[in-house]
Amino acid sequence: MATVSLTVNGKAVTANIDPRTLLVQFLRENLRLTGTHVGCDTSQCGACLVHLDGKAVKSCTTLAVSVDGASVTTIEGLASGDKLHPMQEAFREHHGLQCGFCTPGMIMSAVDMVNRRGHDIDEKTIREDLDGNICRCTGYHNIVKAIAAGAEAMGKGAAPARQAAE
Numbered sequence: 001m002a003t004v005s006l007t008v009n010g011k012a013v014t015a016n017i018d019p020r021t022l023l024v025q026f027l028r029e030n031l032r033l034t035g036t037h038v039g040c041d042t043s044q045c046g047a048c049l050v051h052l053d054g055k056a057v058k059s060c061t062t063l064a065v066s067v068d069g070a071s072v073t074t075i076e077g078l079a080s081g082d083k084l085h086p087m088q089e090a091f092r093e094h095h096g097l098q099c100g101f102c103t104p105g106m107i108m109s110a111v112d113m114v115n116r117r118g119h120d121i122d123e124k125t126i127r128e129d130l131d132g133n134i135c136r137c138t139g140y141h142n143i144v145k146a147i148a149a150g151a152e153a154m155g156k157g158a159a160p161a162r163q164a165a166e
Contacts, residue, residue: 008072013031023050037102039102046102047104052072087111091150094149098138106143109132120152
């Protein structure tokens with residue numbers, strides 16, 4: 001067994017785990033943070049994306065012991081109480097989801113994208129940066145719209161404006 005101590009969604013956690021435990025397993029099984037999904041186990045789909053010390057990583061190929069001492073943010077850690085993060089709100093308002101399975105990873109990727117590229121990102125950049133995130137339900141049109149609206153809202157520090165249905 002190995003001891004791992006880290007901060008998850010702002011809370012310090014320590015656990016004794018098998019050294020082979022993946023970060024996604026630790027989050028889901030030990031901490032019961034089930035918003036981080038396992039979609040492929042090969043780092044292809046992005047459903048397992050979390051932020052590690054502020055940067056997006058795929059938790060299905062990251063050993064939990066390798067993040068000892070780090071800070072991890074999951075989809076559950078983005079909201080402030082009952083108030084959704086602007087990107088979460090944008091996905092809700094702009095129908096950037098279908099079944100919802102890929103949504104946590106898409107949102108975590110989108111927040112990372114905005115943090116790296118700024119609040120004024122165009123459709124081409126969004127589509128290119130979504131490489132590594134797979135949605136099996138949509139053609140990405142509403143996901144891209146949601147990310148653009150979320151990016152703008154993150155820049156303003158407010159929730160995105162609701163658009164009329166198209």
